[in-house]
Amino acid sequence: MKIWGARNGGNPVRVAIFLEEKGIDIPFEPVDLMGGAHRAADFLVKSPTAQVPVLELDDGTCLSETIAICRYFERLHPEPPLMGVGPLDEAVVEMWQRRVEFLVYGPAREVFRHSVAFVKALEPVQLAPWAELNRPRVAAGLDLLDAQLRRHTFVSGDQFTVADITAIMACNMLGRIDMEIPATLTGLTRWRNQVFQRPSVVSVLGAPKA
Numbered sequence: 001m002k003i004w005g006a007r008n009g010g011n012p013v014r015v016a017i018f019l020e021e022k023g024i025d026i027p028f029e030p031v032d033l034m035g036g037a038h039r040a041a042d043f044l045v046k047s048p049t050a051q052v053p054v055l056e057l058d059d060g061t062c063l064s065e066t067i068a069i070c071r072y073f074e075r076l077h078p079e080p081p082l083m084g085v086g087p088l089d090e091a092v093v094e095m096w097q098r099r100v101e102f103l104v105y106g107p108a109r110e111v112f113r114h115s116v117a118f119v120k121a122l123e124p125v126q127l128a129p130w131a132e133l134n135r136p137r138v139a140a141g142l143d144l145l146d147a148q149l150r151r152h153t154f155v156s157g158d159q160f161t162v163a164d165i166t167a168i169m170a171c172n173m174l175g176r177i178d179m180e181i182p183a184t185l186t187g188l189t190r191w192r193n194q195v196f197q198r199p200s201v202v203s204v205l206g207a208p209k210a
Ligand SMILES: N[C@@H](CCC(=O)N[C@@H](CS)C(=O)NCC(=O)O)C(=O)O
Pocket: 009, 010, 011, 012, 033, 038, 050, 051, 052, 053, 064, 065, 066, 067, 122
């Protein structure tokens, strides 16, 4: 079993943190995205969308989409639960995971891909106005998270879940797009200071800068 994708970059980060939280050790195999290795015919067999992460099982079965991979491991290794426990809790975790993915990470990703020269290989037509249009969307997403985190310890409530992991990936991207969490967002700032010190996060992203 292996995971295609760099353990400390982009969406594979989410799988890596998830596995660290579960105590599961699976090797990651980096894919040269800037060199186009993910668009080569042999990789498209594994991932027809030409994206990482991809979980390849020992029998050759390939599973992509971060949350699908996480769901697989959640079923195999239910402890500690990271995707909710019981019908309502599972739905709440999924609701917040999707909110963070679509309303914070999504616009941040658009800013990244359309304003950072480094990723031009992935986005041959970089549209600066599209990046600028997405900056206030990122800010609105951060406001939404802050309101939640003023009332709850973690993104989907009082337990650390995959919704936090997606929010960690989104916040980790802010530095790359010249954005930061405004000091006025005290709930989000408190959460950020807390979760970026978790051993799973330090293991994948390194220790937070002082
Ligand atoms: N919805 C996918 C998104 C995966 C994704 O966007 N992966 C990026 C790396 S972070 C990628 O492979 N990009 C290649 C490209 O855009 O050409 C997931 O959740 O796994």
